[in-house]
Amino acid sequence: MRYSDGFRQPAAAEALVRMLHERMAVARSRRGAIAVMEVCGTHTMAVGRHGLRRRLPEGLRLISGPGCPVCVTDAGYIQTAIELAESGLGIATFGDLLQVPTAGGDSLAACRARGGRVQVCYSPLDALRAAAAEPGREWVLLAIGFETTIAPVLATLQRAHDAGLGGLSALVAFKRVLPAMEAVLADGRTAIDGFLCPPHVSTVIGAAAYRTIAERHGRPCVVAGFEPLDILAALVALVELVAEGRAEVRNEYARVVKEEGNPRAQRLIEEWLEPCAARWRGLGELPNSGYRLREDRARYDAERRYGVTVRTGRDAPGCRCGDVIAGRMDPPQCPLFRRMCTPDSPVGPCMVSSEGSCAAWFKYERAEAAAPG
Amino acid sequence: MCLGVPMRLLEIGEDGHAVAESDGLRLDVDVSLIEDPRPGDHVIVHAGFAIERLDAHEAEARLAMFDRLAQIAAEGTATGPV
Numbered sequence: 480m481r482y483s484d485g486f487r488q489p490a491a492a493e494a495l496v497r498m499l500h501e502r503m504a505v506a507r508s509r510r511g512a513i514a515v516m517e518v519c520g521t522h523t524m525a526v527g528r529h530g531l532r533r534r535l536p537e538g539l540r541l542i543s544g545p546g547c548p549v550c551v552t553d554a555g556y557i558q559t560a561i562e563l564a565e566s567g568l569g570i571a572t573f574g575d576l577l578q579v580p581t582a583g584g585d586s587l588a589a590c591r592a593r594g595g596r597v598q599v600c601y602s603p604l605d606a607l608r609a610a611a612a613e614p615g616r617e618w619v620l621l622a623i624g625f626e627t628t629i630a631p632v633l634a635t636l637q638r639a640h641d642a643g644l645g646g647l648s649a650l651v652a653f654k655r656v657l658p659a660m661e662a663v664l665a666d667g668r669t670a671i672d673g674f675l676c677p678p679h680v681s682t683v684i685g686a687a688a689y690r691t692i693a694e695r696h697g698r699p700c701v702v703a704g705f706e707p708l709d710i711l712a713a714l715v716a717l718v719e720l721v722a723e724g725r726a727e728v729r730n731e732y733a734r735v736v737k738e739e740g741n742p743r744a745q746r747l748i749e750e751w752l753e754p755c756a757a758r759w760r761g762l763g764e765l766p767n768s769g770y771r772l773r774e775d776r777a778r779y780d781a782e783r784r785y786g787v788t789v790r791t792g793r794d795a796p797g798c799r800c801g802d803v804i805a806g807r808m809d810p811p812q813c814p815l816f817r818r819m820c821t822p823d824s825p826v827g828p829c830m831v832s833s834e835g836s837c838a839a840w841f842k843y844e845r846a847e848a849a850a851p852g
Numbered sequence: 853m854c855l856g857v858p859m860r861l862l863e864i865g866e867d868g869h870a871v872a873e874s875d876g877l878r879l880d881v882d883v884s885l886i887e888d889p890r891p892g893d894h895v896i897v898h899a900g901f902a903i904e905r906l907d908a909h910e911a912e913a914r915l916a917m918f919d920r921l922a923q924i925a926a927e928g929t930a931t932g933p934v
Contacts, residue, residue, distance in 0.1 A: 494925035602900025627854030631901040679854040734910035
């Protein structure tokens with residue numbers, strides 16, 4: 480029996496679905512419909528893959544949030560990365576970024592086809608190995624992502640630093656999850672009653688980090704794993720908390736997430752980075768919502784090292800990824816969805832990324848989108 | 853946002869390097885983000901890094917709860933809070 484099998488038992492799922500319907504009946508009578516945002520794109524994929532959306536009770540709506548690292552990255556970032564590749568630098572990138580189109584229809588994949596030295600990496604350590612193996616060429620790691628990915632990238636730069644390997648730097652577009660959650664609440668165009676919180680970001684920042692969301696904004700937060708039973712159990716807890724008006728934080732992934740998170744990862748973040756404003760596709764510029772490398776680490780900052788600045792990019796004409804990312808619409812409400820925009824011919828990142836909600840809806844969801852919140 | 857795969861540590865090498873295994877797949881893993889990693893530990897691996905140790909006690913308690921739920925579902929009765 481595989482480890483995950485225990486977290487996918489159909490009979491237990493049936494019991495949890497029944498409980499969810501019971502809790503939601505109570506909640507509906509007390510306060511009407513409930514909208515829950517699952518912040519993380521991998522939750523959106525898991526909901527789709529396990530067919531959970533079709534089992535949700537009437538009145539409970541799941542909204543996909545700004546938690547897909549590729550999707551929230553500003554369109555101009557890809558353009559800058561292509562320019563760096565065309566200047567002769569090696570570009571090490573996570574696979575998801577390869578196919579993301581710029582407004583002009585270019586991409587890192589097309590750049591590679593034209594001879595650009597673009598290498599896909601599973602781990603940031605692959606970028607370190609590429610730089611060590613090719614001393615005559617300097618390499619830039621496309622450092623996007625949330626706290627989960629930030630720690631491995633910094634641990635890799637620390638290894639480069641300790642080894643005296645000068646040929647590696649990072650084009651940083653890191654994102655912090657809490658400011659994004661506060662931004663979608665402040666945006667106000669989408670009613671959000673509670674959050675299903677990302678398990679592996681929480682592993683780094685700790686479950687306690689969400690207290691600000693619960694206490695300052697009165698929204699319950701439940702940290703959940705990606706397995707179907709984890710998601711269902713977390714939804715039962717969330718509906719209960721919303722129905723009873725209890726703005727609390729619940730850690731339903733305690734087998735991994737600790738209250739205070741991962742101290743080693745947090746120490747690396749403090750040593751290497753400082754918070755800064757960041758541009759998010761769909762949310763615009765958010766203060767303190769990103770990180771940049773500290774002054775004493777500037778040699779690892781590709782922007783400062785090569786004198787480039789990531790300019791704000793334009794979305795492709797008609798692309799509504801921004802609204803999908805901010806939870807203002809479900810993918811089927813985008814006029815391009817399933818027509819011009821498909822996995823084979825993606826217009827925006829939400830269809831490209833393996834955590835993009837449009838990719839999830841295209842692959843798994845047949846139900847029509849709910850009316851906007 | 854961040855897929856993380858549960859794996860079991862087989863060997864702990866020098867300088868934060870380790871070998872992990874899951875369903876027969878062996879992988880070189882960096883354990884520098886983990887306090888005092890040991891062979892036999894289960895960890896969550898993201899982008900080649902172990903980002904946390906899995907708490908076996910919590911995992912077992914969780915699995916036991918889901919087993920109970922499965923049993924109850926088989927008996928056809930709903931139950932109290934999770």
